[in-house]
Amino acid sequence: MACPNCFSGHIHEGTPRGEVTSIHGLPTYMTKPLDDVPHRGIIIIVPDAFGWEFVNNRILADNYAEKGTYLVYLPDFMKGHAAPISMMTSTKEVLNTSGIITWLMKPYYIASVLKDAIPFIYWNTFEASWPIVKDFFKSVRENEGAEVPIYGAGFCWGGKHIVNLAAGVDTASNGKPLLNAGFTGHPSLLEIPTEIEKISVPVSFALGDKDVVLKPPQIGQIQKIFASEAGAGKGEVVVYEGAGHGFCVRADFVLDDASKQADEAENQALAWFEKY
Incomplete structure (x- = not known):
């Protein structure tokens, strides 16, 4: 069940520079590296509750494209039912x-x-959205992503989808995994430890120690799994002191360190994708 913190936050200033198009049957915000530089991989964002049209999510997509030289997709996985x-x-x-x-x-x-x-x-239950998300990743892998790395970044509502994609159970018709690596910021609705133990594709977690959705005891469980022999190499956990739920995309930049933490989480994702 979602909590009030899943629907709180702040709108950021900025004008997205990408374009709206249709990709594999879904309306999608698509953004590319600057100056027509060739992209070296694809990032697919599974957003928070405010969905693909939320300006914060589009600005984040632009930043990924510019900083990391990626083609970035932000699809309407909610089919018009975003908050x-x-x-x-x-x-x-x-x-x-x-x-x-x-x-x-x-x-x-x-x-x-x-x-x-x-x-x-x-x-937007997981049972309803999971096939939509999975099929989109599969279509990308079988087409424009067949020969380049595919990465997934999920936030809040979207985080659970990235973790389940990272289980590696589903593959494309060409036999390749649906993603090469995943990143999630303050995911919600995770089944811990079950879903974490199933991870086989490496995932990086950006978590706040003041998150009321994924609390410190649960963060400790995730860290313990990744530190175990069975979980070694399957993920990392970065904890941001003083950060609450939604800080990666809906942080209040008026507050001390909020902008810095959001930038650090952005760089954390890009560094993780670079590693894989």
Whole structure:
């Protein structure tokens, strides 16, 4: 089940430079390296609850393309049922505990959050979205990604998909794995330790020690699995001190270190992909 922190955060300033097109049957934001430099691999982003149209996610895609020289896809895996951006304002007020007016208005904001959250949860269960995500990765691997590395980056809602892709159970018709390496920032809804133990394709985790979704005891479980003989080489965990849920894509850049942590997580993903 999603929590309020899955729908909170901040909108970043910037103008995405990529283009909207249709790729393998899904509306997709696609962005390339600057100056027509040839790409050296493909990154597919499985986004947070705010989906493929959210400006933060598109700016992140642009950064991956520019910094890493990758072709980046950000598809509409939610088929038009992403959480509306207006939820950020409502959720902020639900979490706000200062002032009597805030408390008087809280029932209104709670109702507003539920009005938007319930449809999102209904349409975007893992059982519904998993075949869509898996088939897209498979199509990319069998076509334009047949001879280049494919990487997956998943955030919050999208993180569970990356972890399951990394189990390596599913392959393309050419026998190749659906991705070469994965990255996830503050994933939600993970089944720990089960899904972590199944990882066979290397995954890098960017986690905040103040995350209320994936808490320190669970972070410790993931670290323990990767430190074991069976989990050696299958992943890494980087913990960001003071960071909460959503910091990779929805951080408040007014706060100290928030922008720095988001940049570090971005570089963490690119360094991981470079390694593999």
